[in-house]
Amino acid sequence: MPDVQRVALFVTCVVDIVSPEVGVASVRLLEAAGCEVLFPEAQTCCGQPAANSGEPEAAARLARHFIDVFEPYDAIVSPSGSCAAMIHHWYDRLLTGRERDRARAVASKTFELSQYLVVELGKTELGARLDATVTVHDACHGLRNIGVGGSARVLLEAAGATIIEMEESETCCGFGGTFSIEHGEVAGPLADDKLAHAAATEAQYLASGDSACLLHLEGRRRRTGTGPEPIHFAELIARGLA
Amino acid sequence: MVSGVAALTDSLRAALSANRVVVHGPVTPADAAQHVVGRALLHSPGGDVAVSPADRLVAELGIVDHLKAAGTNVLLPGDVGWRDRLSAAGLGVTGCWLAVAETGSLALAARVGSPRAVSLLPPVHLCLVAVDDIVATFSGAIARAAGAPLPSALTWVGGPSRTGDLEMIQTFGVHGPSTVEVVLVA
Amino acid sequence: MTHGIVTPGESFAERATNAVANPDLQRALRNLDIRLHTARAVADTTPEMKDQAAELRREVLADLDGWLDTLEASLTRVGATVHRADTPADARRIVLDLANREGAHTIVKSKSMATEEIDLGAALESVGIEVVETDLGEYIVQVADERPSHMITPAIHKTLDQIASVLETRADGPLPVEREALAAWTHDHLRPAFLRAEIGISGVNFAAADTGTITIVTNEGNGRLCTTWPRVHIALMPIEKVIARFGDLATLLPLLTRSATGQSLSNYVSMLTGPRRDDESDGPDELHVVFLDHNRKALVGTAYEEILACIRCGACLNVCPVYRKVSGHAYDAVYSGPMGKILTPLLSLGEEGRDLPGASSLCGACTEACPVEIPLADLLVRLRADLRAPGPLLPLPAPAGLTSPIGHHRLPGEGFAWPTSQAPLASRPPPRSTRHMVFGAWSRVWSSPAGYRASAAAARLGGLSPSGWARRVPLVKGWTATRDLPLPDRRSFRARWAARESGAERW
Missing domain, CATH: 3.40.50.10420 (NagB/RpiA/CoA transferase-like)
Incomplete structure (x- = not known):
């Protein structure tokens, strides 16, 4: 491995448009780990909303665009386990022939942020200092699709945070893309369960690695007032950076 | 995986107990028949005691004769009215083909003189298990079964009848016997 | 054939709404944690055991x-x-x-x-x-x-x-x-x-x-x-x-x-x-x-063949967050839960349960729990695509050389990888529906960086509010009925990146 890792940030459309602070935090974490961060400005969306809605043609169009944009880079890192999982899991099924070969090559160098820092680089100590209690929601696609595992916890603890595990940390929060709009009758109660489990820990923060899940939880919390502040783990750790 | 008769016996006893089976013994072959008679007098006082006479231990230990000598009404498969009387019998006595230490299962093979229902219709099932017939694992037992002609019914009994249908809390005694006892015979 | 269903309604969403609002049902569901059964099974079951069982099932389906x-x-x-x-x-x-x-x-x-x-x-x-x-x-x-x-x-x-x-x-x-x-x-x-x-x-x-x-x-x-x-x-x-x-x-x-x-x-x-x-x-x-049979043989050789590996253990129901919230009657089908969402439209050739595949957050807990490694969440996504066109659901055979029902792979470490069933995502041509047109148009605009930037800027202009959140948005009332909707930030990440590159701001 060269001394300085050059990393292309895939910030995701949700972070770019709605939660830019998470993108800023991601850059700061990567730079604290000694990476040189590049931001390919032609990037847009991974296409997951279309794939999960059963619109594979539209999803494939965005997959091709993603591959065109990111193919030249050595490492692609995203602060979303779900978007990284889209590239790993679905591009393979959306494309055929030569395009599929390219998709697989791109997927093989695409990582979720905590996974990249902890597993790929082996860098857990980023110099952040936090005095906070945190409970962690294991967002589904990162957990089950690309094996992110406990990487975010490792980073949070290395930064000095105290993790208090909640009941059912691996149960879905109810977001699920278009599901959260078409089946709000179930998505809402699932968010309530997640927030209640988090509240029971009395932790200050509910951290996770997917901004869309966090926005869904915060949207519910604004109605009910239950649960700790949902926050992306990168944003929380970045607050502890000098 | 455990091996050796003593270890297998301990392991089976633990698994059967976990399945809510009352385990007696091991007793010597000489004592086994008296033990069965004692349980019969307890569970079916004055009533019928259904027996599977063809089961190896039942035949070898002379269980039918001992029960008759003790004055119990022994109900045998060929008897007149067997079907009608079986449901009213207080106890069913069988041997078993083998027992599985891992799962605590009693494997019963149906054949002439070993009907399926003796272990099923009466409220109490007493099963004689020779400690030499204990196998360690279910897969080992299946391999043994696959190596010989299969009976019309090979039934694996874990313990008393139970259900999870009442708020998913295990509740005993639905359609099959509410009590299962095992006499281990050395 | 509808027997006395306790949660009546025309659609899954209506029945689910009724189920969530039914205090007796919610009390029954809260009293038991069906997840625990499966949690123990998952703990006791090694990947090797699952692989072995999965292969035995595929051997027969072949x-x-x-x-x-x-x-x-x-x-x-x-x-x-x-x-x-x-x-x-x-x-x-x-x-x-x-x-x-x-x-x-x-x-x-x-x-x-x-x-x-x-x-x-x-x-x-x-x-x-x-x-x-x-x-x-x-x-x-x-x-x-x-x-x-x-x-x-x-x-x-x-x-x-x-x-x-x-x-x-x-x-x-x-x-x-x-x-x-x-x-x-x-x-x-x-x-x-x-x-x-x-x-x-x-x-x-x-x-x-x-x-x-x-x-x-x-x-x-x-x-x-x-x-x-x-x-x-x-x-x-x-x-x-x-x-x-x-x-x-x-x-x-x-x-x-x-x-x-x-x-x-x-x-x-x-x-x-x-x-x-x-x-x-x-x-x-x-x-x-x-x-x-009941249309099962029609599934052999298609991407949906995998559902025939099912051994009816119920593990996918027990871990499903949706099932655990609404229980079985909300599906208005013989088979409920994740496997039911797949089997119901397939066995009926699309006559029943067309809205069931959409009623999943695609969290993948079902795929993870399945002891015979059926990629349940994947099949739900495929069905969403194949059910777009109205009329009977007739799955087309997967192209030769693309299906590989056996060939599961696992990531190193504790993670779980999805099986690599390789049939193309949709086996039927897309319809000319509004939804399809909207996704098509959206994907074209967002395949162009300029189109993406312009639409994001338009959304920012349309969605300005002091709090950054909206309480009621008619277009997405399915969301705002239960949650506030997040609005675009005043400054996008790329704007902040550009400002940093030009030296106008420091992070």
Whole structure:
């Protein structure tokens, strides 16, 4: 491995448009780990909303665009386990022939942020200092699709945070893309369960690695007032950076 | 995986107990028949005691004769009215083909003189298990079964009848016997 | 065929809404944690065991017709009679003919999802035959005139006091709200039915092609009674229940019972090889095995073939966050939960349950729990694509060389990887629906960086609010009914990146 890792940030459309602070935090974490961060400005969306809605043609169009944009880079890192999982899991099924070969090559160098820092680089100590209690929601696609595992916890603890595990940390929060709009009758109660489990820990923060899940939880919390502040783990750790 | 008769016996006893089976013994072959008679007098006082006479231990230990000598009404498969009387019998006595230490299962093979229902219709099932017939694992037992002609019914009994249908809390005694006892015979 | 459904509604969303708002149902669901059964099973099951079971199931699916022929020959050899039913109507007619010939007045049934699938009970009752469900949970829903809400524990939606009230309608007096007493009452109340029934009907958990042995698991003993005491035993077997070898039970049976109830083996396992033999005192004189197709063979060779590996353990229901919230009746289908969302539209060729595949957050807990490695979440996504076009759902064969049902891979470490089923995502051409047009247009605009930037800027202008959140947005009222909607930030990440690059801001 060269001394300085050059990393292309895939910030995701949700972070770019709605939660830019998470993108800023991601850059700061990567730079604290000694990476040189590049931001390919032609990037847009991974296409997951279309794939999960059963619109594979539209999803494939965005997959091709993603591959065109990111193919030249050595490492692609995203602060979303779900978007990284889209590239790993679905591009393979959306494309055929030569395009599929390219998709697989791109997927093989695409990582979720905590996974990249902890597993790929082996860098857990980023110099952040936090005095906070945190409970962690294991967002589904990162957990089950690309094996992110406990990487975010490792980073949070290395930064000095105290993790208090909640009941059912691996149960879905109810977001699920278009599901959260078409089946709000179930998505809402699932968010309530997640927030209640988090509240029971009395932790200050509910951290996770997917901004869309966090926005869904915060949207519910604004109605009910239950649960700790949902926050992306990168944003929380970045607050502890000098 | 455990091996050796003593270890297998301990392991089976633990698994059967976990399945809510009352385990007696091991007793010597000489004592086994008296033990069965004692349980019969307890569970079916004055009533019928259904027996599977063809089961190896039942035949070898002379269980039918001992029960008759003790004055119990022994109900045998060929008897007149067997079907009608079986449901009213207080106890069913069988041997078993083998027992599985891992799962605590009693494997019963149906054949002439070993009907399926003796272990099923009466409220109490007493099963004689020779400690030499204990196998360690279910897969080992299946391999043994696959190596010989299969009976019309090979039934694996874990313990008393139970259900999870009442708020998913295990509740005993639905359609099959509410009590299962095992006499281990050395 | 709608029995008294407790959560009426036209769509899954309506029924789910009613289920979430039903305090009795929510109380019943809260009282038990069905997830725990499966959690134990997952803990006890190694990836190697799952791989082995998954391969045994795919081995059979690779030549389903061949294994069924072998099974039929074996069953015939051991004295059973095989009937082949292409449709539920065929299967009902076969059973009705047998009941007719037998002059049956009473039929006892052991729990069988396949008999639910063909609505057999109603067909028999319509000709005046008394049909008695003998599994306690199944009996409860029969008396309540409902449908099972879970394939393993059919009355899971009912609390103990509700169950006592239901059973009381068949009792001479009041019944105590006490579990042991209710079990004992069931024993005494149903025993006469077993003794007088001329026919026992069961399902089949596994049918071994080499020996012609059918295996049935129960905990109560009703399965044993149904297959022991009546003169005729009819076993209804969906064709995918065939397994290659008797010896495969060593792998598949413990996996089924562990995943279903957390037991290392069910309390009673009956391995039946033919009817009673000469001079045996009990067991049925006749054993009839009905092979039920019902559009299953049409799935072989398509990406949906994988669902035929299912062994009906219920693990996917137990871990599903949606199922755990709404219970089985919200699906308005025989099979509920993740596998039901897939099987219902497929078996009905798209006539039933078209909105079920959409009712999933795609969290993947089902895929992870499945002991035979069916990529359930993937199949849900495929169905969403294939159900876009109106009309019958006819899955097309996967292109040669693309399906690789076996070929699962796992990531290093603790993570779980999805199986690599390689058929293209949609097997049918897309329709010209509004939704398709919208996604098409969106993907074209967002495939261009300029289009993406322009639309994001427009969204920012349209969605400005001091808090960054909106309480009511008519376009997405499905979201705002329960949650505030996040709005675009005043400055996008790329704007901030550009500012940093130009030195205008420092991070």
